[in-house]
Amino acid sequence: xxxxxxxxxxxxxxxxxxxxxxxxxxxxxxxxxxxxxxxxxxxxxxxxxxxxxxxxxxxxxxxxxxxxxxxxxxxxxxxxxxxxxxxxxxxxxxxxxxxxxxxxxxxxxxxxx
Amino acid sequence: xxxxxxxxxxxxxxxxxxxxxxxxxxxxxxxxxxxxxxxxxxxxxxxxxxxxxxxxxxxxxxxxxxxxxxxxxxxxxxxxxxxxxxxxxxxxxxxxxxxxxxxxxxxxxxxxxxx
Numbered sequence: 001x002x003x004x005x006x007x008x009x010x011x012x013x014x015x016x017x018x019x020x021x022x023x024x025x026x027x028x029x030x031x032x033x034x035x036x037x038x039x040x041x042x043x044x045x046x047x048x049x050x051x052x053x054x055x056x057x058x059x060x061x062x063x064x065x066x067x068x069x070x071x072x073x074x075x076x077x078x079x080x081x082x083x084x085x086x087x088x089x090x091x092x093x094x095x096x097x098x099x100x101x102x103x104x105x106x107x108x109x110x111x112x113x
Numbered sequence: 114x115x116x117x118x119x120x121x122x123x124x125x126x127x128x129x130x131x132x133x134x135x136x137x138x139x140x141x142x143x144x145x146x147x148x149x150x151x152x153x154x155x156x157x158x159x160x161x162x163x164x165x166x167x168x169x170x171x172x173x174x175x176x177x178x179x180x181x182x183x184x185x186x187x188x189x190x191x192x193x194x195x196x197x198x199x200x201x202x203x204x205x206x207x208x209x210x211x212x213x214x215x216x217x218x219x220x221x222x223x224x225x226x227x228x
Contacts, residue, residue, distance in 0.1 A: 034215050043117075043204050043219025044156065087155050093215045098169035101146075103155030 004088045004104035011110045018075045020107050022088030025069050031090040031100075033064060033071045038085045038106070047086075048073070083111045115139065117220035119205050125226045131193035134223045138186070138207030145182055146217065147190050148204040156204055162188065163210060192225075200227045 005023040012018045024033065032051050036044035048055060050062040050071070061074040075082060085108050091101040118137040126132050138145050143164050148156035159178065161169040164185040173180070177196070182188040192199055202224050206217040 032215060036217075041221070043206065043222055044217075045219070046216045049215045089155075091215065098171075099144075099158075099161060100169070101158045101161075103148075103157070106155050 003102060004090060006086075006088055006104045006107045008105070009108040009110070011112065012078055013112050014079055015077050018078050018082075018109065018111075020073045020075075020086055020088075020109065021070055022073070022104060023070050024088070024090050027068050027090055028092070030092040031068075032093055033062070033068075034089050034091060035060070035062065035071075035073045036087045036089065036103075038087065044087060078109075078111050080111050080113065082109065084109060117205055117207055117218050119203075119220035119223055121223055122221065123224050123226075125228065126195055128197055128227050129194040131191065132195055132225060133189050133191045134203050134205075134225075136188045136190070136205030136220060138188070138205070139218055141209070142207035142218070143185070143210035144208045145188050146206040146208075147180055147188070148206065150202045150204055150222070152201070159190070195225075195227045197227050200225055 034049040035047040037047050038044040048057055048060045048062045050064050052064050055062045063072040085106040087106045088104045091099045093099055120135050124132055145162040147159045149159055150156045159173045160180045162182045165182045178192055180190045202222040204219055204222045206219045208217045
């Protein structure tokens with residue numbers, strides 16, 4: 001099963017772009033890369049998912065190089081409310097089969113005024 | 114849309130006692146997951162249900178943990194007997210099936226303390 005490695009913590013300032021990189025060297029062909037955000041005393045919340053190249057939604061972008069051994073979550077113009085733990089995970093999503101979900105250890109992002 | 118409901122929110126028990134957690138997923142979500150999250154770590158998947166069938170319980174300590182999902186809706190997770198290392202937050206999540214499972218919706222979790 002693919003294991004993910006992330007920086008333990010990162011600091012940034014309001015209005016800046018933040019990039020969090022995740023390493024998943026043993027990623028399998030059927031694995032997708034997904035990112036979740038978690039605030040204290042809450043369950044994780046879905047941010048974005050991708051398989052390869054670049055994916056963008058209203059809150060973030062996800063960059064995945066051709067070898068798929070890493071991925072980068074990009075948060076544009078962060079605010080204080082983006083202070084949270086961000087998890088990278090790989091999983092094989094599908095119907096009636098095990099998703100084989102592996103969460104990383106998370107990156108604690110702190111945003112300062 | 115109502116979210117994933119879990120109860121109780123907090124539970125304190127002594128080691129060797131038993132405990133049960135309840136989860137009510139979002140209506141229409143066929144896939145249900147139970148996770149264990151130890152303080153400072155990422156969630157660890159314990160079991161995944163598709164409707165009322167188990168599709169993955171490879172990381173469930175089956176000598177003490179059990180889970181069921183009757184009628185493909187609510188689910189319960191039980192620990193018997195509990196150990197000190199079971200102290201954690203137990204998260205329930207649900208998602209649509211058919212390849213859209215990646216967007217899981219998590220409940221608030223149950224914080225278990227074993228003394």
